[in-house]
Structures are given as structure tokens and as C-alpha cells.
Amino acid sequence: MQEYRQDLIRVANAMADEARRVILPHFRAPGLVAENKGGAGYDPVTIADRAAERAMRAILARERPDDAILGEEMGARAGTSGLAWVLDPIDGTRGFVTGTPTWGVLIALSGPDGPRLGLIDQPHIGERFLGGLGEAWYEGPPGRRALATSRGAELSEASLFSTFPEVGSAAERAAFEALSARVRLTRFGMDCYAYALLAAGHVDLVVEAGLQAHDIQAPIALIEAAGGVVTDWRGGPAHGGGRALAAANAALHAQALEILSQAP
Numbered sequence: 001m002q003e004y005r006q007d008l009i010r011v012a013n014a015m016a017d018e019a020r021r022v023i024l025p026h027f028r029a030p031g032l033v034a035e036n037k038g039g040a041g042y043d044p045v046t047i048a049d050r051a052a053e054r055a056m057r058a059i060l061a062r063e064r065p066d067d068a069i070l071g072e073e074m075g076a077r078a079g080t081s082g083l084a085w086v087l088d089p090i091d092g093t094r095g096f097v098t099g100t101p102t103w104g105v106l107i108a109l110s111g112p113d114g115p116r117l118g119l120i121d122q123p124h125i126g127e128r129f130l131g132g133l134g135e136a137w138y139e140g141p142p143g144r145r146a147l148a149t150s151r152g153a154e155l156s157e158a159s160l161f162s163t164f165p166e167v168g169s170a171a172e173r174a175a176f177e178a179l180s181a182r183v184r185l186t187r188f189g190m191d192c193y194a195y196a197l198l199a200a201g202h203v204d205l206v207v208e209a210g211l212q213a214h215d216i217q218a219p220i221a222l223i224e225a226a227g228g229v230v231t232d233w234r235g236g237p238a239h240g241g242g243r244a245l246a247a248a249n250a251a252l253h254a255q256a257l258e259i260l261s262q263a264p
Contacts, residue, residue: 005133011063012107012119012130015056019089019105020123022055023048027096027124034097044093049073052089052105060085072214084110088214092163092191101125104192108217109133114239118221120196129196131225138200147226150201153251158204159185161194168209172243175233175263176207179256195219198246199226205256206246209233213241220246229253233260 026032026048034044053073060069068079071087085107090096092103101124109117109132117132127140129147136147152158160183167176180186183205190197192215197203199222206219217239220230223246233243235257245260247253 008109008117009130009133009135011059012109012117013128014063015059015085015087015107016105016119016121016128018055018059019052020121022052023090023105024123026051028099032097034093042094044097045073046090046093046097048096049090049093053087056085056087056089056107070214072212082111086110086115086214086217088192088218091215092193095189095191100189102189102191102193104196106192106214106218108214108221110217110239114237115217115221118218118223118225120192120199120218120222122193122196127196129199129222131199131222136199136222136225136227147199147222148201149199149223149226149228149248150204151249152204153249155182155252155255156184158183158248158252159187159202160205160207161187161190161197161203162207163189163191163194164208167207168243171264172209175260176209178262179205179207179259182255182259192219195223195246198228198248199223201226201248204248204252207244207256207260209243211238211241211244213239216241216244219244231257233257233263235261 037043066081068084069077088106091106096103105121107119108115120129194206230246232238238244
């Protein structure tokens, strides 16, 4: 069983390595073209997004052909193993096209009960955060170390992150603002990197709405492996997307959930 778990982690790392190789030549490159996928607002995609997902899928075709795949750019592929890889080749493409290093590669391995392994990789900085299947570690310029979320339990001393100030609907924004009024610090615009920082013990809460499954499954497994809690705004599973509340520990989660659960 340990050998099997290690092989799954090996495949996740191999995909992250290949995504790094494919993406980095495009980051901050002159003339990078971003296509707007449409919908509400600006939803960009670049050659790097698509090339990275193709590269990761090629590894899965070779290493794990029986597993299902759900990717942001290329959709779903059915499998027969009961496992699915959930891929977001560049989470935070808005940050990517504007040169900020807050985007990341998201890789999750999920079973019928939800995500079991999550990896967040920031290629430009050279940082990787992995959690699940009995492991929780960070690897970057300072070397490798274990991941552990913050143990602080007072909402008044907590830091709260979200990607967009508008958060979601007007009602969701109101619930977020009620929570923001209770914490010490609120910051915006960190994309998936905020979840990585929560797993590493630097951030206490991340709250978002309007997510897709590929946005949240890797952060769920990573944060839970590091000691945190991730649910929707009612305390239920969040791996399908929608609203997400990620907290460093159960005490902070309970306090934040009491406020956010008032949103209709």
C-alpha cells in the first residue's frame, strides 16, 4: 500500500515538473497573447494553460491510463479505476498575464469521497506544496519542510484572504464583509497561493465563492493534510465547487462558519 501511495505521489510530481517546464518560457514573455474565454468579465487563457494541460494529460495517458481526468481547459475523460485527476494548469491566469507570481499549477487526485491528494506548484518562485496520502510538505528555495497550519483560535487575530473583492453575489459579498469586520487583516488577489500559505501556517482563512471543482480540489487535500478544515459555507463538502471556507483549524472554522452560514 505504501508503494502504491508513493507511486501516485510520483505521478503528481512528474506532472508538476512537466507543467513547470512548459509554462515558464511563457511567463513574462514579450508578446504573450491572452484569449478571453468569455462569460462575465475577463476570463483569459493562454498558450501556456493549454500546453501545460496537454503535457500533464500525456503523462497520465502513459502512467495512469485507467484514471479519469477533469481539466479546466480540455474537459473530462472517463476512467475505470475509481480515481480521477483534477487539473488546473494555471490557476490565476489573470495574475499570469500581468506578471504576478501568485498563480499556480493545481493537481488533485480524487476518489468517490472527494480529494485525497493535492499539489500546488508555483514554478517561477520554485515552490511546491503537497498534501495527502500520508504526506504534507513544502519544497522551495529554503529546502523541504513539513507543512502545518496555524493553531491560532481567535477570529479577532486572524488573517483572511480572497481572490476578488466582490467575492460573489451581493448576498455573498455581505456575508464576507461581516466576516472581514471581525478579523485582524483582510487581503485580496492571491489566487491559489493563498491556500498554499494557509497550509504552511501563514494565513488563517481563505473564503471564496463561484469556484469550479478544479479550483478547489487540490487546496482541499493539501490543507486537510496540513491540519486545516475546508467546507462550503454550510459546513458541507466543497469539492464540487461553489462556495468555499478554508480554515487553519476547527476553532477558526466554526467561528467563520457561524457568520458565513447566514448568507442565503
